Amino acid sequence: MSAEITARPKVRPGKRTNDPEGLRKRVLDVAEASFQARGYHASSLGDLMAAAGVTGGALHHHFPTKKALALAVIEERVAAAVEETWIAPLQAAGSAREGVRSVFEAVATELEQQGFVRGCPLNNLAHELSLADPDFRAALAAIFSAWREAIADKIRADQQAGREQDTDPQRFAALAAATYSGAMSMAKTAQDSGVLRDCLNALEQGASPASSSKGGAIAKRRRRVLLRQHRVV
Template structure:
């Protein structure tokens, strides 16, 4: 019938499942979350779930590629691309995250770090996907530090090593903040990184 419109939207259904899985994996962990629970959270049928994600690991990979990688891009890579230099971007990122967590009143941790610690020993393909997100994050930071070297803002640094330090500092601070349910570890690391950059950069953009 020409007047009938198709109400089924496979892309919307898939997106709803991935969104529900991302929220659940961040809140309670990948291993602790069951597919039946996710079906209920996403309000989809068993057939729809099986069509889009026949196995839980396929859903886990989709969460990593579609949501975790996107979270890193929005939180870290976009500010790195728009700020004047790496110290300004990193300080802004910490400020934004501290503000969001303070407003929220709880700390779930870094989604990438959470999944990497939980899943990496159990599934090689998921470990490689998570490693790829870390690599993209490190490359973005390293590239920004390299820009600062080329623009004479800073000398005597190894962009890649410094990028690793920033990621490790942030990831560790988030883990401690999650354990303590306080933002203080992030506040402390923000301050220490700012002092480190001030000692190395000729000038900083914040």
């Protein structure tokens, strides 16, 4: 989830060192951060070039159009972020519900630490670009699909171990992904990560097959409003 921005190597005039992969990585780093923070349309190539320390010619060489750049960000960076944040931890968890829970809590904790909610990269771009271009939509839909499939697969693994017999994998996956997406959306707008924990608690209270009867005393949730400033690029 954290993008390590690589610094531009200082170069004195007359001496130049070609570094295609490094330059490409630098551009993608900057583009990923800016697309997330300001969105696609609000990010100008001029700003990205300045932030990455890259000339127009170099940028055009690696990414012929702005659309190509965004497509690369989606397919390489956004997909990787979902993989890293969601899919890998989920697969490593003891069960699907446990995995979902740990992801929610990890993200909530991270947001509280950094004091600012930038939102889910996938959802941010999906809302802005899904209807704008078929290629964008297809790329984003594929990531959503892989995400949900990973959750469903984990439920199926649970089922093969004798658990979750009454759970429909696809439906559970849809609910988990939707809840996360929506919670991040509200957390971003309210700049308050507490919604994530609210949703997680509600999800676990109602969704766990044996927890329905022992409610009663509900721990008062804590609300933490995030106030710290942020600045990107």
